[in-house]
Amino acid sequence: MGKQTFKLGEDWLTAGTAMQIVNHDYTITLSKATEHKINESWKIVQNIVEKGHPVYGINTGFGPLCTTKISKSETNILQTNILQSHSVGVGEPIAKDIAKLMLILKAQSLAKGYSGIALNTLRRIIWHIENDAIPVVPSQGSVGASGDLAPLSHLFLPLIGLGKVEYKNETITTEALFKKTGLAAIELGPKEGLALINGTQFIAAxxxxxxxxxxxxxxxxxxxxxxxxxxxxxxxxxxxxxxxxxxxxxxxxxxxxxxxxxxxxxxxxxxxxxxxxxxxxxxxxxxxxxxxxxxxxxxxxxxxxxxxxxxxxxxxVIIDEELxxxxxxxxxxxxxxxxxxxxxxxxxxxxxxxxxxxxxxxxxxxxxxxxxxxxxxxxxxxxxxxxxxxxxxxxxxxxxxxxxxDSIPTSLGQEDHVSMxxxxxxxxxxxxxxxxxxxxxxLLTAAQAFEFRKPLKSGIYLDEVHNAVREQVAFASKDRVFADDIEKGIAMIKDQTILKVIDRVQSEHNISLKTKHSEEFENY
Incomplete structure (x- = not known):
């Protein structure tokens, strides 16, 4: 059976589906209808630039510079500059899977067709997702309003040839990525830089x-x-x-x-x-x-x-030609x-x-x-x-x-309440x-206490869970380096070992732990 396909901008995205896309259990695509919506939104932005009527972030500055008019010839430069000036993140990089989630969530939002982005820019983002060329994103620097500006700026620096990516198990410059893949930097059009870095994808990821x-x-x-x-x-x-x-x-x-x-x-x-x-x-x-x-x-x-x-x-957001x-x-x-x-x-x-x-x-x-x-x-x-x-x-x-x-005003007071x-x-x-x-x-202490109930048995679930613990960690009759046991226990929790045992028992005995509320609490 082949992989399922997720249609960006059309299908309903859940946390579980997003994680499956991260793990390559789904492929992602854009339908012709979605591509049409994206192109129409992009055309509206071009018309705004041509007419010269001021629209925030397209032919004006950002934040407190929203009253500064930008000339038609400078609108593209403005979008490249915003990615650079807003790339001010600090701290250790976020986990690769979270950065990949950010790409997926941003692609889903842009594919709705209300952001004025060029189709080729979105296709490049999809390339990064499909090829696991994941940008390096610092963990600190967002206040959680006006979008996750700093982390999203770092996320999309590779589109313009800057920043770093994790690619094939190494961290390399975008320049090196381009040499390996034959890609080239994208020239961002009006509004594209702002569309990329405005949004909640760091929080949502x-x-x-x-x-x-x-x-x-x-x-x-x-x-x-x-x-x-x-x-x-x-x-x-x-x-x-x-x-x-x-x-x-x-x-x-x-x-x-x-x-x-x-x-x-x-x-x-x-x-x-x-x-x-x-x-x-x-x-x-x-x-x-x-x-x-x-x-x-x-x-x-x-x-x-x-x-x-x-x-x-x-x-x-670009609603239509008039709004x-x-x-x-x-x-x-x-x-x-x-x-x-x-x-x-x-x-x-x-x-x-x-x-x-x-x-x-x-x-x-x-x-x-x-x-x-x-x-x-x-x-x-x-x-x-x-x-x-x-x-x-x-x-x-x-x-x-x-x-x-907490909230601390930013952008010289223009952004005076933020979410953190x-x-x-x-x-x-x-x-x-x-x-x-x-x-x-x-888990370790419960298994130890459980041992003192022998030769009595529990029900089929917990006996099997106890056996699974004992396959990793022996009963302790005297002191030992318990840190080693704890590490094994942590690995079992992260690997969901005991939940896998529960699933196996249910399958083997045709029984279930489901309740009338299982649909709500067991699916995401």
């Missing part, structure tokens, strides 16, 4: 990654939490539908049903069904409420992001606030995970020794692993201050990276 990675840790947190319930002999009752029907938040209901299904058929659960323990601590008992709330935040971001991915976000609008579709506020929400949601998954790790070390669950090791004193057991999760959880709390709460969504996107990914490490440590 980070949001795509947030949606993908937060989705991954949410799914894994449910499974790891269920394994910890088994290890610590937690109660299944807080996951009953009868409880959640009385407070039916979709995320809560979804998580509760998933965890209950994961625990189904467990000998471990049956062995303590008549115990005298009345209730569990919150980090066990309230998994549906906490994980569910984070799922709601994820869903909110996903829904807003899809609107953004299929929008025109540059300025001005050109200088507005604010470039303002990052819609995603900026949602990214801050998602950042907090991710942090809370790490926060409650750290609490479950701490519980597992206390030795208050029958059969599970303090610090998850029988021979302690000479051995410290898993004591210090929780120091690491405490440090990571605390670091995340510091990163959760909402970037969108670019910062929020970067911080959200940093928090998610820390949560992956916390969950890796919970």
């Amino acid at each position: 980070h949001a795509v990654k947030v949606v993908a990675q937060l989705h991954s840790i949410l799914g894994q947190a449910d499974v790891i939490g269920a394994m910890m319930i088994e290890g610590l002999q937690g109660s299944v009752k807080p996951f009953y539908n009868e409880l959640h029907a009385l407070r039916p938040f979709k995320g809560n209901v979804h998580v509760a049903k998933r965890v209950k299904k994961l625990l189904k058929g467990s000998e471990i659960m049956e062995a303590h069904v008549d115990c005298e323990k009345v209730q569990d601590p919150y980090s066990i008992r309230c998994i549906p409420q906490v994980h569910g709330a984070s799922r709601a935040a994820w869903l909110h971001l996903k829904e807003l992001l899809e609107v953004e991915l299929n929008s025109v976000t540059d300025n001005p 050109t609008i200088s507005g604010g579709n470039f303002h990052g506020q819609p995603l900026a606030m949602a990214l801050d929400y998602a950042c907090l949601a991710a942090s809370e998954i790490g926060n409650i995970s750290d609490r479950r790790i701490y519980l597992s070390l206390e030795g208050n669950s029958p059969g599970v020794p303090k610090l998850l090791m029988n021979d302690t004193g000479i051995n410290s057991g898993y004591m210090i692993l929780q120091y690491t999760t405490a440090a990571l959880a605390s670091e995340n709390k510091g990163l959760c201050f909402p970037s969108s709460a 969504g670019s910062i929020g996107g970067r911080k959200a990914l940093q928090v998610i990276g820390n949560v992956e490490k916390i969950l890796a440590i919970e």
Whole structure:
């Protein structure tokens, strides 16, 4: 079966599809109808230049220079100059896949046919995507309004023969790329430079990654939490539908049903069904409420992001021959606030995970020794692993201050309210990276606690997950360099090993963890 084709400017782009284009699971194309719309928009810009009527960014300066008239002969120079003058990014380069996402998202927006760009310029952007010649983009310098100006300027420097690209596993100058490929610099026409650098693609590309990675840790947190319930002999009752029907938040209901299904058929659960323990601590008992709330935040971001991915976000927009609008579709506020929400949601998954790790070390669950090791004193057991999760959880709390709460005027006051969504996107990914490490440590401690329940078995899901952990990390009966175990655990989380095990079990036994809300929470 061949690759699917995505029609830029026509098909509905989702975060999942964008990631598939990054990974070459889709090819991208422009239909004849889309090419016609792009050409018509470009012609309107040419007419504006010919008539000389002032339109922002076409025959005027930028920002506070919007009243400065640009002559017809200088309109092309203006567009080349804007890419150079606005390339002021600093800091380490963003990840290659995020820069590639930026190209894809910008191509989708330009293909809508409201930006006045030349068809050949868009085709060059598509060439970069298809050939993995990905521009080097500094991570810092955008305030998230008037478009992600600095990062987008760096992204498109290669179009005019400047900047650097990652190409065939090395970072080279655009000049070197041209020598290797036979390409030449493009001469940008009126409005093209502004169309390229106005927009929210830096914010949105980070949001795509947030949606993908937060989705991954949410799914894994449910499974790891269920394994910890088994290890610590937690109660299944807080996951009953009868409880959640009385407070039916979709995320809560979804998580509760998933965890209950994961625990189904467990000998471990049956062995303590008549115990005298009345209730569990919150980090066990309230998994549906906490994980569910984070799922709601994820869903909110996903829904807003899809609107953004299929929008025109540059300025001005060319509606038709009679109407050109200088507005604010470039303002990052819609995603900026949602990214801050998602950042907090991710942090809370790490926060409650750290609490479950701490519980597992206390030795208050029958059969599970303090610090998850029988021979302690000479051995410290898993004591210090929780120091690491405490440090990571605390670091995340510091990163959760909402970037969108800040605004600093720029452009001599012309751009007097900005979103800082670019910062929020970067911080959200940093928090998610820390949560992956916390969950890796919970996976190790849950597997260790689970071991003390043998020879009793769990249900088919969690036994197989435990086996997968043991293929990578052995049971610890004495101290060793636990950093090595943690690295293996992190690799399992990043590779989604336990989710792959769940998928395999479902396929082999023709069973499912799906709920009535799965369509919303499991697809992006």
